[in-house]
Amino acid sequence: MTQLILLHEDDNVLVVVAPVEVGDMLTVAGGTVPAREGITVGHKVARHALAAGDKVIKYGAPIGSMIAPAEPGEWVHMHNMKSDYIASHTRAVVGGAA
Amino acid sequence: MIEGYLRSDGRKGIRNVTIVAYLVECAHHVARRIVDKADDPDVHLVGFPGCYPNAYAAKVMEAIATHPNVGGVVLVSLGCESFNRERLRAVVEASGRPVELLVIQEVGGTAATTKAGLEAVERVRAGAAKTPRVPMAVEELVVATICGGSDGTSGITANPAVGRAFDRFVADGATCIFEETGELVGCETIMATRAITPELGREIEACVEKAERYYTTMGFGSFAPGNAEGGLTTQEEKSMGAYSKSGSSPISGIIKPGDLAPTGGLYLLDVVPDGEPRFGFPNISDNAEIVELIACGAHVTLFTTGRGSVVGSAISPVIKICANPETGRRLAADMDVNAGRILEGEATLAQVGDEIYDRVIAVASGERSVSEELGHREFILTYKAFEPVGPACLPTRVQPVLA
Numbered sequence: 001m002t003q004l005i006l007l008h009e010d011d012n013v014l015v016v017v018a019p020v021e022v023g024d025m026l027t028v029a030g031g032t033v034p035a036r037e038g039i040t041v042g043h044k045v046a047r048h049a050l051a052a053g054d055k056v057i058k059y060g061a062p063i064g065s066m067i068a069p070a071e072p073g074e075w076v077h078m079h080n081m082k083s084d085y086i087a088s089h090t091r092a093v094v095g096g097a098a
Numbered sequence: 099m100i101e102g103y104l105r106s107d108g109r110k111g112i113r114n115v116t117i118v119a120y121l122v123e124c125a126h127h128v129a130r131r132i133v134d135k136a137d138d139p140d141v142h143l144v145g146f147p148g149c150y151p152n153a154y155a156a157k158v159m160e161a162i163a164t165h166p167n168v169g170g171v172v173l174v175s176l177g178c179e180s181f182n183r184e185r186l187r188a189v190v191e192a193s194g195r196p197v198e199l200l201v202i203q204e205v206g207g208t209a210a211t212t213k214a215g216l217e218a219v220e221r222v223r224a225g226a227a228k229t230p231r232v233p234m235a236v237e238e239l240v241v242a243t244i245c246g247g248s249d250g251t252s253g254i255t256a257n258p259a260v261g262r263a264f265d266r267f268v269a270d271g272a273t274c275i276f277e278e279t280g281e282l283v284g285c286e287t288i289m290a291t292r293a294i295t296p297e298l299g300r301e302i303e304a305c306v307e308k309a310e311r312y313y314t315t316m317g318f319g320s321f322a323p324g325n326a327e328g329g330l331t332t333q334e335e336k337s338m339g340a341y342s343k344s345g346s347s348p349i350s351g352i353i354k355p356g357d358l359a360p361t362g363g364l365y366l367l368d369v370v371p372d373g374e375p376r377f378g379f380p381n382i383s384d385n386a387e388i389v390e391l392i393a394c395g396a397h398v399t400l401f402t403t404g405r406g407s408v409v410g411s412a413i414s415p416v417i418k419i420c421a422n423p424e425t426g427r428r429l430a431a432d433m434d435v436n437a438g439r440i441l442e443g444e445a446t447l448a449q450v451g452d453e454i455y456d457r458v459i460a461v462a463s464g465e466r467s468v469s470e471e472l473g474h475r476e477f478i479l480t481y482k483a484f485e486p487v488g489p490a491c492l493p494t495r496v497q498p499v500l501a
Contacts, residue, residue, distance in 0.1 A: 041250070062176050064334060
């Protein structure tokens with residue numbers, strides 16, 4: 001079953017469309033890599049190696065910038081990327097860490 | 099075929115709802131008691147909680163009380179609040195709808211007003227029942243869209259599927275409205291290229307820039323923790339997904355809450371207040387946006403969700419389109435359309451788009467949407483301030499000829 005889809009040929013991230021378990025073989029640019037972590041549906045992984053400062057491209061459009069590097073197949077989310085517009089927030093930011 | 103309820107302004111409704119409207123929070127309980135005791139799925143509670151005057155709230159309440167889906171109105175006032183109840187009553191009366199006004203301080207308190215209100219509902223409902231039924235064309239429909247509880251699947255399945263349905267409705271000559279400029283931050287340049295005039299394109303960019311400034315002052319984007327849990331990382335990523343609800347038709351204009359689109363076609367509803375931020379967040383929750391879409395004449399709202407929203411609305415049916423297959427299984431009993439099938443290879447975007455189109459026609463023809471059937475009748479209206487739209491926002495409007 002397809003676990004990752006490419007939305008636009010210019011994208012440097014892939015979207016998870018079926019749950020990923022640790023060790024699943026993920027098809028990314030240039031071959032397959034084992035998943036380092038479990039990733040749920042709707043999340044993103046790097047299509048190829050990304051460096052801090054790189055624009056993240058999804059739907060063929062920039063959706064933010066990397067703040068840390070990511071290997072191909074690595075989860076891309078709030079720990080390694082940020083908005084170029086308005087900072088995103090989590091409940092911990094608003095209500096204090098549980 | 100759709101059989102509409104013909105109103106005196108020529109618009110047609112797909113429902114014939116009686117509304118009970120409280121004009122200040124102090125009258126909310128009495129209005130709710132009246133609605134509860136009436137125990138009729140077509141008697142809906144709406145209202146405005148504030149005691150201070152607000153031109154926006156007055157305009158939205160007038161638009162709601164004369165919405166084509168509304169057949170009659172019962173107004174419940176405490177008596178001392180600022181809301182101009184006589185003006186609202188006069189507007190409804192002038193529209194040809196039955197209307198009654200109850201002032202709690204004059205009628206004699208909670209129990210007496212509840213009893214009088216129930217009798218008023220009976221009379222208004224009987225009056226509304228006389229509304230003529232006439233054939234209604236698809237081009238007379240106003241279809242709105244909103245997303246709530248978005249996740250990383252929304253922008254791949256449900257949102258572009260709504261976009262496909264929107265393209266079909268626009269091709270039919272119907273009016274389609276998308277909104278939440280705060281969730282279009284990052285899309286302004288692409289969106290401006292779809293405007294029917296360059297001047298409108300500049301207005302679209304300006305209206306998204308206004309949203310970005312406003313949200314920056316508020317300190318939060320239009321981005322909830324659940325969006326992040328569902329795989330969305332940034333405002334602009336959420337925006338790109340949300341934007342796909344608008345489909346690919348040209349954008350005919352920008353309207354503001356309470357405005358009616360002058361023609362068929364695709365319109366952007368600017369929901370972010372004008373001027374310096376004064377009353378807080380533009381829309382404190384999804385239903386505030388749905389109320390504004392309805393105030394722009396929406397007969398039906400297409401609500402896409404990835405995390406799983408359960409809301410509906412007073413006045414106009416909400417149709418739920420679930421983006422995420424896992425949510426679709428967990429909250430199946432709350433969803434009208436399962437767009438998550440696209441991810442699992444069981445349906446194409448075009449097929450789900452057609453299914454959404456057909457669902458709108460069925461609901462417009464009288465079938466209850468799932469949220470309607472479950473009794474969802476949410477309504478929320480708070481303070482805002484708007485300037486009227488400029489001429490460049492509505493290139494399709496016929497300009498008045500000066501004598």
